[in-house]
Amino acid sequence: MTAGPKATALAAFKDMPREPGVPKPDPILVVDNVVRRFGGLTAVEVNHVEIQRGSITALIGPNGAGKTTFFNQLTGFDTADSGSWTFNERPMNGVPAHRVARSGMVRTFQLTKALSRLTVLENMRLGAQQQRGENFFRALVPRFWRTQEDEITERAEELLARFKLDTKRDDFAGSLSGGQRKLLEMARALMVQPELVMLDEPMAGVNPALTQSLLGHVKDLREQGMTVLFVEHDMDMVRDISDWVIVMAQGLVIAEGPPSTIMSDERVIDAYLGAHHDAPLSETELEAQLNEAEAALSAEIEEETQK
Amino acid sequence: GGGGDTATQSSQSAAPASSAPAAKGDGTLTLGTLLPQTGSLAFLGPPEFAGVDLALKEINEAGGVLGKPVAKFDTDSGDTTTNIASQSVDKLLAQKADAIIGAASSSVSESVIDKITGAGVVHFSPANTSDKFTTIADKGLYFRTAPPDKLQGRVLGDLIVADGNDTVGILAMQDSYGTGLADQVQKTVTDGGAQVVERVDYDPKAADFSADVAKIKAKAPKGIVLIGFEETAKVVQELVKQGLPASEHKWYMVDGNTSNTNYVKMPKGTLDGVKGTIPGAAAPEEFQTKLKEVNPKLEDFSYAPESYDAANLIALAAEAAKSDAGVDVAAKLAEVSKGGTKCKSFKECVDLLKAGTDIDYDGVSGPVEFDEAGDPAVATIGIYQYGDNNKYATKALEYRTGNIAG
Amino acid sequence: MDWLTILTTTVHAAIGWETVVYGLAAIGVNIHFGYTGLLNFGQSAFMAVAGYGLAVTVTVMNMPFWVGILVGLAAAVVLALLLGIPTLQLRADYLAIVTIAAAEIVRLVFRSVYFKDIFGGSDGQRGFNGDFYAMNPYPTGHYGIGPFGFDERTMWLLTVGWIVVLLSCLVVYLLMKSPWGRVLKAIREDEDAVRALGKNVFAYKMQSLLLGGIIGCFGGFFYGLYNGAVQPDVFGTEMTFFAYTIVILGGAARVFGPVVGAMIFWVLFVFVGNLLAELVSNGYIPFMTTIQVGPIRYVLVGLGFILLLVIRPQGIFGDKREIAIDAR
Amino acid sequence: MRRAVIAFTAFLGGLIFLLAGPAQADPADCQGLRGTLTFQGQPVNGAKIAVTDEGGQPVETVTSNAQGTWEVQVDKKGKYKATLDVSTLPQNAEVRGGNNVRTPTVYEDNCSAVLFALQAKSAPGQAQEEAPGSTFWGQAAQLTFEGVNLGLIIALGALGLSLIYGTTGLTNFAHGELITLGAVIAYAFNVGFGIQLIPAAVLAVVVAGALGYGQDRLFWGQLRKRGTGTIAMMIISIGVAILLRNLIQFFFGAQNESFTDYNTQAGITIGPISAAPKNLWAIGIELAVLIVVGLALMKTRTGKAARAVSDNPALAASSGINVDRIIRIIWASGSAVAALAGIMLGVSQSLKFTMGQDILLLIFAGVTLGGLGTAFGALVGSLVVGIFIQVSTLWVPPELKSVGALAVLIIVLLFRPQGILGRRERIG
Amino acid sequence: MNAEEPEPAQSKAAITDRSAHVEGAEGAVLRCDELIAGYLPGVNILNGSDLYVGDGELIGIIGPNGAGKSTLLKAMFGLVNIRSGTVLLKGENITNMKAHSLVARGVGYVPQSNNVFPSLTIEENLEMGAFQVPGKFKERFEFVAELFPALKERRKQRAGSLSGGERQMVAMARALMTEPSVLLLDEPSAGLSPKLQDLVFIQAQQINKAGVTVIMVEQNARRCLQICHRGYVLDQGRNAYTGTGLQLANDPKVIELYLGTLAKA
């Protein structure tokens, strides 16, 4: 047990069967038969999924696959039609969102929720848990919460610096750019110091250079013993940091496996990745594609003119 | 409450009566009006202001009070939803008013009575009907000429019984005026042997009155009593619509709603035969013409006589007291209102006073005789009847005078 | 022109009981709306239950003054709970309407003939402030400089009133710079985000509703104590509207905003009204009669609010940057 | 103390009467009891009435005369007891309600009337006396009709409010005044210029629409341009409401007025319902307008653009929509519909400068109940509010009828926080 | 953007010499000169950006978060107040012109966020896209439906209930409804699945090939630079680098500061 968390995680995943719903040796989250329907549409229908403790797991799938909805069910922001799930062996269905978060399972939002008229730093501080000053009566006497507040601020500033938001520290969060909001959203969630952090497309719209440096931070989280579950469409990122990948499509979990396996899975490529996922569009490919498109276009034009 | 009550009542809210400032006559009688210019009772404002203005005009034409013309400041009483009245009283007190005429609403009066009487100023309402004022702690400074509901209710109730209505429905506006009057009518009618089959207290601000009328309709009473202010026009519409016209059911009205310009616009005969009671012995017509000289746009005349009488009485009391200080005026008000040579206008009365005669002012709103609580003790109620043109005849069918207490 | 009267009444209004009463109501609204984003349009109901709680306890049940105050406070707490449980899950604009509705229900019940024996119908209740003035330490007299000043009763009420106002401001100040206040402000911005961070949003909203309601309920006490009476229609929607106007005039989410807003509000009200009345009665505005002063005063006051807010939409203390952030 | 004084004076009064000897029957000086007995329209002659004082001491027993009248003079004021001897009545007559004892009070110098209402003995007559529509269901039907009547007027107001709220996010507290304004303009045309109400109403709606357009062009639009927030605008609208309401009072006065046409129409009976023809017309017009506007909003390009603007003005502009133009159209139509609401309210009730203010809360309730910002929601919500107000009076006192409707609002929102037709927003 | 501490990239490479821009901008379809713009009084987000795009060109704009890329697009499109500088469209001065009149002039825009009408259905959203050319709605709808088949299936679903990626599709489709001659895209590929990202880039190119001038802001920077003719790197509201797409993509400075090496790994 001297190996680092990464090694442990990789070891755990090494011989695991690559099939949907495979049991994990030390799951932090176990989900059973979660179903959510909107009218006629079944957005989520997950039979069984386990998330390995101390790992970085990616959840991928086409748009509308139900990933965000799945997150919503797990974190108490929406009520599942049926199903049950446990977090650290504790059943979590029907638990209100704030309790879910308190029990150590924190999520971010795909469509960011910056607290506009709070400063960036206040946004961060809010994330900290068990603040003494959040009790009405203790709040009245600054002495009770000052030192804790200072600690929180220190932690917040560290995170902000890492997320390149330190210059924005005293600006209103509402004045951040789209990408900066994403960053704040993630940094704030980390202030909670959760056991399991669920990131919904954390890097969409974030500058690639910054993404790269943040990935290091995410890996750090694993080193600190945190479990990360994230949704992402950036395959470079998925490949780089995830230990395990779960693929959803049309509400179902269709595949599971380590990144390399998943990315060569025919079905996944078909439904999700497309032909060009693993290589930058090369000149020749581009040409070919353009020609193809042009041909289609001219055919269309011809059709038009013929009409 | 009036002078006699003070000692027993003052413990309730006020500082001891002695704290009322001593007489401070400055030689000029200054009247303040605290009457509705805005708010839900704003329609009562114009006739009340006109009543005071008319009285003042006559007083000053007759040489004023204590040799000087009477000064007057008009302020807005608003309604209870705003705090205008309190502000207005502040202003009047700052302007050294000796007596304040108002407010129209009992509730508004209640909210300022402490302030006014605390400053040793006469608080004289032409329109408060709430029975609370009989016992209120007022250092003997509160008076009113308002139509005594007790007597009017009794007269109206008796009229209804005498007309043979064995079943009666009452539609009353839900405030102290409406419910007070309705209570009295209900009691009299029941005692007389008729049955009040339905009584509806309605919110005068309600969006419509169909449900209220439907309740009456369900009981189809022979007599229908309408107690309220100008919203009665809407109630009338509804009665006609729901098939309870005056031609089939006997309607009765009260002083608050007998004069209403909207009736004239209704089809001929809508109000034919309807009876109504109005306090006051004088034929309203003459007085109304005089008021129209003051304010040609006047349409409604509710409480104009009471306001007119209030101003006259204050002026006479000041003359009698030879002082314009509120406390002195209050002390003489009861005296000039009763027991002495009867007189009917300021000029007539003041001449008598100057000649050293004890006077008894009989006003347009009635004989006005104050009891020890500052309430009118005696009143005359006229019974009027509408004709085919939806107006009531200027001459009353009958006048009844009586003690308000019984 | 009686400038002295205009001046004195205006100065009195600035520090007078109306400012205390409306200021307290507005401090409550500021906590609800300014800090927490709860569009509580039922503030008048808190004042009403407090005023009536005191009045009914003292006059109908013949209990001592202090019991009345406790009953009033308890009534406000109960109202906050009753109002909060169903409404605090609603979106802001729905909450606004529901709270107006609740406040109207309260008013109509107080007003009704049906409950006249308890609440006194449309006339309300009076005669419950004796004990309060019995505690008055000021001897009889006039306190102030020259024409500016109050009698001993008003002085006593204002002394207590302003102490309560300042205490409330202090509490608001302390709370709002604490983490507790931070949670409230965050709820104002986005509840779901706050939930996601593990805060019990409902509990905080309820605490905010309670605190603001209790502060507002002192406004109800002072209203009753000053006027010696409570009446149902006083506590209509107008009062809440005015409280909101005051909050916005002073600047939302600013500690002293409501107090200064209340001063501006009443100064504007009194100054415009009395100036106009003087102008008319002295014949400077020949086409107007004194009866028309009332409505025109309101017209001007309305115009005044509009102009103030057009010129300074963030209010006196507000931060322009803050409102430039599009919260929609 | 007072009572003692009164008793004493009464006693003195009695003494004076005693001294003066038997009182004369001059009606003005009457002090006692009197009444008239009629049965089936005919006076009842010879019925015996015994009068005693409160303590049961007999005062006098009289017999009704040929006109059916009887009268007893008493010396003292106070309570008396009058008992009708039923055996002296005509064979088939009985006292209605069965009680033949009355306890009236005699006041000083006044005669009190005493009534014994007589009816035929047979029971069936009684049932016939019951008025039509007095059954529970009859009443319920009438009240439902009234509810629809009122609800549709509220719906017109609500539609305008909801349109403006939807496109601009402005909670317009001055909307009540737009309603009043419409009615008052129609009044000016109708009464001032003597134009028949229908053309006057059309003119008023047009003028109100133009005013609404101007209001946005000159005022609200300018505020938007300066980036004034919605809350500040809401408070500004309170200022506007105060201003407009009092301006209307200044010109129109504080009294109730009614239009010259269609005033106090007699009702016609349709089944259990009695309705004035104008109500039926009004319902027709209101429904037509509501449906046309609602459909226009759902189906026309401008309507969809309006909803787009309400969702996201910047994006709407990016899509090529002239946002200001759309908002002005909405303001114009919202004001026009509000004016129509005012006119309808004026026709069915009467006009007053506070009429809009008084109904505003119900309008807000309607809009909210239906779901903010949806046109048909406003219709449904308002109807629910209207019907509830009226029908609830079957159980609650009418003075509290708004309480019922408002309570329903709260209860419905408990279960459907997004309103009846509103939709929940997606989280995340 | 309180630019106190000078960033190395900016101080070295910030373009002070505008001659290249002035020269290139000759006859450009759309050009911006020394734009200064911002949201809050006294805070400038754009500090004199230059940009031009020739007829039929595909331009990419990349840069760190908060650089002002979106602001630049918004400023061009009349959604942010320009404090100084000019924007010319085909020679016409369109500085601070309202967005809807720009749409009439053939400019289309896809915002970065809040880019759908949540309470409208997908179909209605697209209808709004074709607001100024209602006649073409049918034809264009078929076109975008082919691009994003998911949209056609769901045409009656309210956009507010769509997933992030689905929204992005609607947003893109909405802008394509008008057949604009100049298209401004703000991170069109964000939130889309890799497959659809490809589609977006290919489409952008295809549209461009059909004669539409495209300006594209992307964080998927490498992809963007691969397909665009020229690229701008924006930092702190100023142009930090410009060049052809491939030049930028291979510039070690740009790689280090903006592109990162992840995608290559």
Ligand SMILES: Nc1ncnc2c1ncn2[C@@H]1O[C@H](COP(=O)(O)OP(=O)(O)OP(=O)(O)O)[C@@H](O)[C@H]1O
């Ligand atoms: N409230 C709702 N009403 C109706 N349909 C909904 C609702 N919420 C989500 N959906 C539908 O459910 C499906 C799953 O949505 P979800 O947001 O979970 O997708 P996702 O996997 O997160 O996609 P993306 O990668 O685009 O974010 C989508 O088709 C969406 O349109």
Ligand SMILES: Nc1ncnc2c1ncn2[C@@H]1O[C@H](COP(=O)(O)OP(=O)(O)OP(=O)(O)O)[C@@H](O)[C@H]1O
């Ligand atoms: N509505 C706003 N109000 C005030 N400041 C704003 C607003 N929007 C953006 N800003 C500020 O302007 C700067 C530039 O924002 P912009 O959105 O243009 O960045 P961007 O380059 O598009 O970044 P990203 O890649 O993250 O989308 C940011 O620092 C941000 O703080």
Ligand SMILES: [Mg+2]
């Ligand atoms: Mg998603």
Ligand SMILES: [Mg+2]
């Ligand atoms: Mg951007």
